[in-house]
Amino acid sequence: MPDKAARGVLLAILVAVWLTGCGGEGQRTLSIATGNTNGLYYPLGGGLASIWSRHVDGVNMKAETTAGSVTNLIQVAKGESEVGFTQADALAAALAGAGRFPEPMPLTSIGKLYPNVVHLVTLRSTGIESVQDLRGRRVSVGPPGSGNAVTAWNVLEAMGIGESDFTVRQLNYAQMSNGLKDGTLDAGFIAGGVGMPAVVEIAVSREMVLVPFTDDEIATIVRAEPAYSRFDMPPGVYRGVDEPVLTPTLWNLLVVSRSMDEGLAYDLTRTMLERRGDLENISSVASFITPASARDVGDFPIHPGARRYYDEVLGGEVPGSGGR
Structure with missing residues (x-):
């Protein structure tokens, strides 16, 4: 093969590898920790992953099966997953460093989901x-x-x-x-x-x-x-x-790390609420996910990006904004 042709093939391969790794300009592959395939976390997580991948610029979200809330909280706190489903009692323990959690976890919520x-x-x-x-x-x-x-x-x-x-x-x-x-x-x-x-x-x-x-x-x-x-x-x-x-x-909630970029947390929250009708096609429990209900996280901390979205659509003080 001539040197010029070889250089051209090599350049094409390098570009293809770069595009595959990046998924396009600024593309990031993220994950949402769900649960086992017999529960509701997994299909809803798959639905959210699809919605976010299609409607949030630069995001390729994948749903992963897990053992459930405790595992999800640990994975998000460690940065092994960007988003996770959890029950309120498990989140309370994680934030307090109690039960299965030896120390407080750096977690925050982007919204309440369904009971x-x-x-x-x-x-x-x-x-x-x-x-x-x-x-x-x-x-x-x-x-x-x-x-x-x-x-x-x-x-x-x-x-x-x-x-x-x-x-x-x-x-x-x-x-x-x-x-x-x-x-x-x-x-x-x-x-x-x-x-x-x-x-x-x-x-x-x-x-x-x-x-x-x-x-x-x-x-x-x-x-x-x-x-x-x-x-x-x-x-x-x-x-x-x-x-x-x-x-x-x-109640169940969605959690992210406190260190998540504010713009990303805003986009995830906004897109989830704007496309919630797609989730209702997966399970009727998604009917509980409204802006007013989602922001009502009680005493749990809420991510600044999510808080910005709720302020825009609802106004007023967001419950949980002061943290736990």
């Missing part, structure tokens, strides 16, 4: 009718590193139930479903939005029961964990659940 409902799932054949009936049984709290496990233990400890009171299983949703079906598990906690696919699947194939909480039990949980509130699961969401079921709930 996470505590599904305490069993089968009619187990005879479990209350939370206290879990004593002496085989119960899944969720996989290690998940917000599901954080929630399950928060609820159980508030009820005075500890590890020694039952046989602890740490299963993901698919494993929990299989355990209920084959009789190797008596009950399990699934924390997620209304219409959780994993719960739908169990209800379709077995005579499923959502274990109800009492008013006093909800009050006890809220006193112990103020991030929680009461929720009446409406009838008809799951096969066989024909009456409202009282259960605890808490």
Whole structure:
């Protein structure tokens, strides 16, 4: 090959490699930490990744499967992921340096999403009718590193139930479903939005029961964990659940690092809210994601870029702007 032609080929290869690495001028490949494929974090995260990649200049966002909230918070704090889904209780622990977090994490929110409902799932054949009936049984709290496990233990400890009171299983949703079906598990906690696919699947194939909480039990949980509130699961969401079921709930949020560029945080927040109709095509829980609801993060810190967007569309002081 002539030297001139060789130089031309080499230049073309170098340009192609540069474009691939950059994804175009200023293009950055970022990631959003979600959850396992049987929950709602993953499909919603995939939807957000697609929206941001198409509508935020210079961003190529990818959704990644994870164990859930605890893992997501750690990854975002370490810079291994740029955005992460989390439950409010896990975020509170991360900011305080409590529980699974040995020190406070440098995290902030860009918005509140939708309520996470505590599904305490069993089968009619187990005879479990209350939370206290879990004593002496085989119960899944969720996989290690998940917000599901954080929630399950928060609820159980508030009820005075500890590890020694039952046989602890740490299963993901698919494993929990299989355990209920084959009789190797008596009950399990699934924390997620209304219409959780994993719960739908169990209800379709077995005579499923959502274990109800009492008013006093909800009050006890809220006193112990103020991030929680009461929720009446409406009838008809799951096969066989024909009456409202009282259960605890808490909210999910999107978190980023405190060091995220303000302009990027602004663009992510703005695009998520402007294109939220696309997310409703994935799950009805996305109907909760409105500008007013998203900015209502309570005492949690909110990123300055997100705060700027909410100021523009809503005006007034943004809750959480002072930090925790």
